[in-house]
Amino acid sequence: xxxxxxxxxxxxxxxxxxxxxxxxxxxxxxxxxxxxxxxxxxxxxxxxxxxxxxxxxxxxxxxxxxxxxxxxxxxxxxxxxxxxxxxxxxxxxxxxxxxxxxxxxxxxxxxxxxxxxxxxxxxxxxxxxxxxxxxxxxxxxxxxxxxxxxxxxxxxxxxxxxxxxxxxxxxxxxxxxxxxxxxxxxxxxxxxx
Amino acid sequence: xxxxxxxxxxxxxxxxxxxxxxxxxxxxxxxxxxxxxxxxxxxxxxxxxxxxxxxxxxxxxxxxxxxxxxxxxxxxxxxxxxxxxxxxxxxxxxxxxxxxxxxxxxxxxxxxxxxxxxxxxxxxxxxxxxxxxxxxxxxxxxxxxxxxxxxxxxxxxxxxxxxxxxxxxxxxxxxxxxxxxxxxxxxxxxxxx
Numbered sequence: 001x002x003x004x005x006x007x008x009x010x011x012x013x014x015x016x017x018x019x020x021x022x023x024x025x026x027x028x029x030x031x032x033x034x035x036x037x038x039x040x041x042x043x044x045x046x047x048x049x050x051x052x053x054x055x056x057x058x059x060x061x062x063x064x065x066x067x068x069x070x071x072x073x074x075x076x077x078x079x080x081x082x083x084x085x086x087x088x089x090x091x092x093x094x095x096x097x098x099x100x101x102x103x104x105x106x107x108x109x110x111x112x113x114x115x116x117x118x119x120x121x122x123x124x125x126x127x128x129x130x131x132x133x134x135x136x137x138x139x140x141x142x143x144x145x146x147x148x149x150x151x152x153x154x155x156x157x158x159x160x161x162x163x164x165x166x167x168x169x170x171x172x173x174x175x176x177x178x179x180x181x182x183x184x185x186x187x188x189x190x191x192x193x
Numbered sequence: 194x195x196x197x198x199x200x201x202x203x204x205x206x207x208x209x210x211x212x213x214x215x216x217x218x219x220x221x222x223x224x225x226x227x228x229x230x231x232x233x234x235x236x237x238x239x240x241x242x243x244x245x246x247x248x249x250x251x252x253x254x255x256x257x258x259x260x261x262x263x264x265x266x267x268x269x270x271x272x273x274x275x276x277x278x279x280x281x282x283x284x285x286x287x288x289x290x291x292x293x294x295x296x297x298x299x300x301x302x303x304x305x306x307x308x309x310x311x312x313x314x315x316x317x318x319x320x321x322x323x324x325x326x327x328x329x330x331x332x333x334x335x336x337x338x339x340x341x342x343x344x345x346x347x348x349x350x351x352x353x354x355x356x357x358x359x360x361x362x363x364x365x366x367x368x369x370x371x372x373x374x375x376x377x378x379x380x381x382x383x384x385x386x
Contacts, residue, residue, distance in 0.1 A: 036308050038231025111308035115229050159379045166359030186352045193386040
């Protein structure tokens with residue numbers, strides 16, 4: 001077994017490796033936000049992050065591996081709220097998503113990932129995981145509401161999720177109209193009608 | 194005034210110019226469908242179309258001008274149906290859009306245009322015109338229904354369009370779930386509730 005003094009340098013090295021990995025991923029994500037997948041280069045990541053290209057290639061053997069790893073950071077899942085009513089839960093989730101759609105870096109990167117996913121199965125898989133993360137809290141509160149009888153047990157949860165998220169995504173990326181409280185109210189009222 | 198014999202060669206030349214313009218635009222659109230905006234090159238358009246690069250650059254001084262012109266072909270507007278009822282009109286429009294979303298070349302190109310539009314005002318303008326074309330028939334039948342009292346005069350037409358198109362776009366580009374008749378019925382029923 002290693003003694004503490006023997007272990008110290010290795011821990012220090014691990015921390016340094018971890019720190020540079022983190023720097024590279026953060027820079028990569030920043031670059032993706034600015035220029036999308038197509039304009040992404042390892043050269044530019046190296047230049048901006050100050051991490052040597054050889055070090056970057058030691059962790060990510062190809063440009064694609066780094067892009068995919070940076071995109072994977074977008075796979076997050078909002079925690080499902082529990083306000084006591086389906087409408088309250090849905091409203092809390094949509095307000096949070098509306099806020100993120102208008103402020104989060106991923107909202108600038110997602111069209112590029114979707115575009116790449118149209119032609120590249122590896123990106124289609126990453127996008128599918130990001131997408132499932134976005135839909136998961138709604139699925140959870142809808143299933144919970146069905147469990148306690150607030151929603152019909154025959155309700156088509158996937159269709160309701162599309163009716164709730166679709167109009168918000170439409171306004172963010174297609175019509176570019178504001179997503180305000182009045183709009184959220186209208187969407188929730190109709191989707192849960 | 195030019196006599197017919199004098200005009201003939203010029204007409205013939207115009208037809209040839211028109212034909213090569215058409216070939217270049219069709220090839221450009223094909224390339225966009227395959228690789229999106231980012232991978233588009235004039236070299237490849239020249240190679241595939243058989244039209245010389247010098248000829249292409251005579252019509253489109255830059256790569257961007259050609260990409261934008263090719264994307265402009267996507268600006269079309271479905272004719273608004275008139276079935277006699279709002280529900281019938283909306284259903285006819287959504288069935289046509291659902292079909293196009295799953296078959297038309299533009300449905301593969303649109304994410305790339307949206308991605309580029311996030312950063313480029315000229316593409317944002319093209320995308321906005323494509324988008325208005327997609328929404329126009331729904332706006333027309335909704336306004337017509339409001340005119341004859343089938344829809345409240347206070348109804349928020351923009352919100353209803355988002356409620357109708359959003360879920361379809363969501364299934365095509367985000368969740369990649371099928372857009373079947375049952376789904377269309379659910380969307381229409383809720384959006385017009």
